[in-house]
Amino acid sequence: MEVKPSLPRAVSSGAAFPVSVLLAVIALEIALFFVSFGATCAKPQDSKPLLWQNTEVGKKNVYLTHSCIHDEILHQRRRPGRKEYSVTPQVYHGSSLSRPHHRGGRTLLELSPAFRLQIDAKQPIRIFLNYDAVGHSSDRDCQNVGDLVKLGEPPATLIPRTPVCNAHGDQPVFADCWYECTLEDISGEDKKQRLRKALGQTAEWFKRALAIEPVKGNLRLSGYSACGQDGGVQLPHEYVEDGVADADLVLLVTARPTTGNTLAWAVACERDQWGRAIAGHVNVAPRHLTAEAEALLSATLIHEVIHVLGFDPHAFAHFRDERKRRRSQVTMQVMDEKLGRMVTRVILPRVVMHARYHYGAYSENFTGLELEDGGGRGTSGSHWEKRLLMNEIMTGSVDTKSVVSKMTLALLEDSGWYQANYSMADHLDWGWNQGTEFVTSPCNHWKGAYHCNTTQLSGCTYNREAEGYCPIVSYNGDLPQWARYFPQANKGGQSSLADYCTYFVAYSDGSCTDTKSARTPDRMLGEARGINSRCMASSLVRTGFIRGSMTQGNGCYQHRCRNNTLEVAVDGIWKVCPEAGGPVQFPGFHGELICPAYQELCSSVPMSVIGQCPGSCSFNGDCIDGKCRCFLSFHGNDCSKRSCPGNCSRHGICHPNGICECQIGWTGVDCSTAICDEQCSLHGGVCDNGVCEFRCSDYAGYACQNSSSLLASLSICGDVLAQDVFGQHCAPSEPSILQQLEAAVVMPNYNRLVPGGRTLFSILDNGYCAAAAKRLACWISMQRCDKDGDNRLRVCHCACRSYNAACGAGLDCSDQTLFSSEEEGEGQCTGYGEMRPWWLRRFGNLYSQYERKL
Secondary structure: OOEOOOOOOOHHHOOEEOHHHHHHHHHHHHHHHHHHHHHHOOOOOOOOOOOOOOOOOOOOOOOEOEEOOHHHHHHHHOOOOOOOOEEOOOOEHHHOEEEEEEEOOEEEEEEOHHHHHOOOOOEEOOEEEEOOOOOOOOOOOOOOOOOEEEEOOOOOOOOOOOOEOOOOOOOOOOOOEEEEOOHHHOOOHHHHHHHHHHHHHHHHHHHHHEEEOOEOOOEOOOOOOHHHOOOOOOOOHHHHHOOEOOOOEEEEEEOOOOOOOOOEEEEEEEEOOOOOEEEEEEEEOHHHOOOOOHHHHHHHHHHHHHHHHOOOHHHHOOOEOOOOOEOOOOEEEEEEOOOOEEEEEEOOHHHHHHHHHHHOOOOOOOOOEEEOOOOHHHOOOOOEOHHHHOOEOOOOEEOOOOEOOHHHHHHHHHOOOEEEOHHHOOOOOOOOOOOHHHHHOOHHHOOHHHOOOOOOOEEEOOOOOEEEEOOOEEOOOOOOHHHOOOOOOOEEOOOOOOOOOOOOEEEEEEEOOOOOOOOOOOHHHOOOOOOOEEEEEEOOEEOOOEEOOOOOEEEEEEEEEEOOEEEEEEOOEEEEOOOOOEEEOOOOEEOOEEEOOHHHHOOOOOOOOOOOOHHHHHHOEEEEOOEEEEOOOEEOOOOOEEOOHHHHHHOEEEOOOOOEEEOOOEEOOOOOEEOOOHHHHHOOOEEEOOEEEOOHHHOOOEEEEEHHHHHHHOOOOHHHHHOOOOOEEEEEOOHHHHHHHHHHHHHHHHHHHOOOOOHHHHHHOOOHHHHHHHHHHHHHHOOEOOOOOOOOOOEEHHHHHHHHHHHOOOOOOOOOOOEEOOOOOOOOEOOOOOEOOHHHHHHHHHHHHHHHHO
């Protein structure tokens, strides 16, 4: 199991003694030094990967962590004959459009008044948890001690139930093998209750953190879902037939064993037409369903569900912008000359904005936030770079101190599927206010407690909340070239995920904020512990005593921020610190305490902003290279003036708060975007300034297919597409879900198009109106396309004209939001694309027959 070793604070580092015992303490220091030196070196072992042995002296304090294997699970699902996910279209509340309105002499479909007031409004995400599969798989759930159950898909062998996993080591096992169950792996009733409690709390957390465009009606899932493959969970029959009520995401839960220190894993297995996850599989290892692991499990489940929601390089390909267009680029891979290797950075707008503010990286050199490149196939590429975000919850290892940052919520919002509630984010201390150089430079160039070396055996942790030590270890092989921070090629920090960087790690008893720490504060040094105490360099010792070390020490001292100054206290006496930091003395003590800079402990404003831009851009913009770049709705050289974007483009009213109220037919923050009619949103078209763009290749799980190949799977639209048997239509690649498409999309279109309360007319028109409405509904839902499916797709105008003539409707068939001007050539259009009413067509046919007889 992966551990975070933590040393108890050495007695000699700061304790004060009468002179009579000093010599004995020095002798003890010498002895401890040689013991420590011997333990630091791990002998090279050429036959094994890079390993290191613990460097501590004395008793270890072991902190459990979770190692994520998300990508490994996905890799297993990409085997031949498997699919990573299924696609099932959904109907969303954004499709609630109704009555026609006129714009420029054309009749269009208008947003309903209720929906117009809620445009772009989202509701808290509803996560439905299904526990039906917990403990019920005979070949994957542990039910008795000694049972052999599957991990992955073990191959068929001559010897039954082989190979057997080496499953109880420290590291996760990535293999298809048989796992031998222990008592801890059996999910009894108490563990099931813990599982329900933990996942229930996780669902509630996301309900507060994310909002979403809600599904209209029940969430519909596929009967041929990827959720059931590779020992997954088969969807209940009623989920396929009736859907799941009051849900935007279904999580299918299992409690099956994992190896190493992997507490849980989760993957998406079904997506909607926009690529958003609508179903996922979450597995929690029973042996971690304990009271001791409760806090870690809580953080782990948030981490894993975020993978399902979208923090996944495979989901990046489906990310959408504000207009639901597929994003052209989510990440950028570059050769970074300063770091000496290839790096992948997320360049999404909200991620970059929040990262700039967090690090104070207001330079053009900062272009995006790095993804992890270490950790192998289970971690690399699907987590934040640990060197830069350390204890952020979406780094490759999770512990009880992991926090959810605004950068992670920003990534989910940049997916185009969610709206983030940033008040749910925690404050991430690591990297705060460190500037552009922190993000773009190798870690051996970092300053302060973010970097340590062999000459700094002890110091303060980066956030000054604890006293710490510098764990430098020797590996059994050379480190990568870019990670060689020391003359010895095999020497570096303890974490490969953090690029082998060396930084101060807290002693197990070194916390300055924990009043229950095993080590009491040293009153001879003036120390005090508590929520307001921080670690500071100090040579203070009470008069009549001397320090147990000849070097500068560290201690825990109270601090407070008052009247734009930093103050520190020793023995209840408060002193004002120099703004830039520096020494202060106290009565009754020899030596001095070294104050940190005011900015380090007191200011919540990024240091790089202050003094560089007028009024710090009034906190309404980014300060980049000395100039303010104002956020939307602000302007002026200091971003202090509030205004509506683009004066609402003359299509709306500008309110005093800088928000535009758009006129009917327009949307966007500046009212510059024309609204498309209902047909565009009903079947995944992208409304681009009033033009409905639809590319079959951009539509998740769809392809441009020969009409003849679709007929066998269709019931409602079979006879319609049969008239175009040699054409191409955009439809789901999986034929099995075509009927679900008809139910979820075609029928809502058809029901909207067929006039109600016109029984007599329906009888007189001999069913022509219903037939025309059905034809138009089918062609809206499975639009025509060319062979590569990359042309802009619109329903041909003749289907529209047929509908108008047969039903007495007034749709504008020349509207380029939906209809092209090409002819269909089915005998109902003239050479100019004009449509004759059904009664005139029938009269014309009779007249033609009469002429032939003559």
